[in-house]
Amino acid sequence: MRTAVLVEPTEFELEDRPRPSPGPDDVLVAVRDVGICGSDVHYYEHGRIGDYVVEDPLVLGHESAGEVVEVGENVTDHEPGDRVALEPGVPCRRCAHCKRGDYHLCESVRFMATPPHDGAFTEYVSWPADFAYTLPESVSTAEGALCEPLSVGIHACRRGSVGTGDTVLITGAGPIGLMVLEAARAAGATDVILTDVVEEKLEFAEKRGADLTVDVTETDLDAAVAEYTDGVGADVVVEASGAEPSIKSTIDVVRRGGTVVLVGLASEAEVPIDVLELIDNEVDVHGSFRYKNTYDAAVDLLADGEVDVEGIIDFESELEDINDAFRRAMEPTVVKGMISLNS
Numbered sequence: 001m002r003t004a005v006l007v008e009p010t011e012f013e014l015e016d017r018p019r020p021s022p023g024p025d026d027v028l029v030a031v032r033d034v035g036i037c038g039s040d041v042h043y044y045e046h047g048r049i050g051d052y053v054v055e056d057p058l059v060l061g062h063e064s065a066g067e068v069v070e071v072g073e074n075v076t077d078h079e080p081g082d083r084v085a086l087e088p089g090v091p092c093r094r095c096a097h098c099k100r101g102d103y104h105l106c107e108s109v110r111f112m113a114t115p116p117h118d119g120a121f122t123e124y125v126s127w128p129a130d131f132a133y134t135l136p137e138s139v140s141t142a143e144g145a146l147c148e149p150l151s152v153g154i155h156a157c158r159r160g161s162v163g164t165g166d167t168v169l170i171t172g173a174g175p176i177g178l179m180v181l182e183a184a185r186a187a188g189a190t191d192v193i194l195t196d197v198v199e200e201k202l203e204f205a206e207k208r209g210a211d212l213t214v215d216v217t218e219t220d221l222d223a224a225v226a227e228y229t230d231g232v233g234a235d236v237v238v239e240a241s242g243a244e245p246s247i248k249s250t251i252d253v254v255r256r257g258g259t260v261v262l263v264g265l266a267s268e269a270e271v272p273i274d275v276l277e278l279i280d281n282e283v284d285v286h287g288s289f290r291y292k293n294t295y296d297a298a299v300d301l302l303a304d305g306e307v308d309v310e311g312i313i314d315f316e317s318e319l320e321d322i323n324d325a326f327r328r329a330m331e332p333t334v335v336k337g338m339i340s341l342n343s
């Protein structure tokens with residue numbers, strides 16, 4: 001089977017690898033669509049993300065969906081022909097975190113495209129059947145693949161308890177910020193503000209329904225939020241840029257008693273925060289790591305037409321053109337590139 005392998009930074013090679021056989025509890029999926037995520041681009045450019053280092057050739061891609069072509073002997077809830085979205089992190093199911101339901105915090109999680117685990121830029125993936133979610137006819141496999149970043153958005157909104165009538169400020173209008181926008185709307189947020197430093201990203205966010213966009217290179221965010229919220233501040237602030245100034249700004253723009261959700265990964269682990277301000281204003285600060293129990297919700301939201309994910313796709317490329325696709329994905333105005341294996 002054709003497989004794109006990252007053999008060194010900025011170099012994919014196409015290899016012919018043996019097609020896997022599904023284990024007894026697995027489905028064998030013919031991959032149809034795979035999104036290019038910022039973390040894929042980071043591994044492609046730098047060969048590492050923090051402590052995760054690409055030491056051996058690695059298959060990237062963790063936003064994937066496809067068609068079941070074979071099922072393992074114990075699998076009863078899938079059959080060949082089903083189209084499925086693959087949840088990319090499979091936990092050990094036995095540790096304390098898994099047992100308390102926080103399976104996304106499992107320290108032995110096997111997460112696609114995170115060294116040493118291979119991902120989905122390949123023709124076939126064998127995957128545990130319970131981490132494959134059937135897509136109804138109305139949901140495309142490209143949308144199925146984008147259940148992954150949508151899941152990040154859903155989980156962030158759940159962490160922030162976003163509710164009906166809330167004003168949500170999202171810092172960073174990349175794919176994650178835009179998926180938080182979708183999830184926040186679905187959760188009932190009536191006012192959504194997005195920030196960025198790239199004008200095109202903000203124009204796009206506005207087209208996708210942001211009520212207010214703020215270019216933080218030109219406009220004072222505190223003043224803009226104060227004006228929009230009559231001096232109260234945002235109910236929930238979701239940080240989705242990873243930029244240090246943006247992380248710092250979150251506690252200035254959240255309302256007293258509001259919630260800050262940190263999603264963006266700062267390049268430096270330590271970011272100075274005014275703790276007295278946090279205490280005095282009773283701000284809840286939550287980390288948000290990947291997601292748990294979001295795929296069913298993501299598929300339902302798509303089936304009901306409550307969210308749009310396909311609209312963030314800038315381009316689709318064939319597996320053979322993956323090097324070009326990654327170079328394109330690195331352009332600052334591009335939101336989402338997809339690799340399609342539909343032929």
Ligand SMILES: NC(=O)c1ccc[n+]([C@@H]2O[C@H](COP(=O)([O-])OP(=O)(O)OC[C@H]3O[C@@H](n4cnc5c(N)ncnc54)[C@H](O)[C@@H]3O)[C@@H](O)[C@H]2O)c1
Pocket residue numbers: 037038039152171172173174175176177195196197198201216240241242243245246262263264265266288289290291
């Ligand atoms: N916690 C998690 O589980 C999780 C999951 C996926 C991604 N992430 C992280 O979330 C962040 C967003 O992911 P993405 O794929 O959308 O990344 P991205 O790089 O595509 O988007 C980030 C956006 O932030 C903008 N930005 C840069 N500086 C800014 C600033 N000072 N203020 C406002 N916006 C600014 C950029 O222009 C860009 O549009 C990244 O840090 C990523 O690593 C975290």
Ligand SMILES: C[C@@H](O)[C@H](N)C(=O)O
Pocket residue numbers: 037039114148149152290
């Ligand atoms: C959650 C996922 O999208 C992220 N890129 C990660 O590897 O954690």
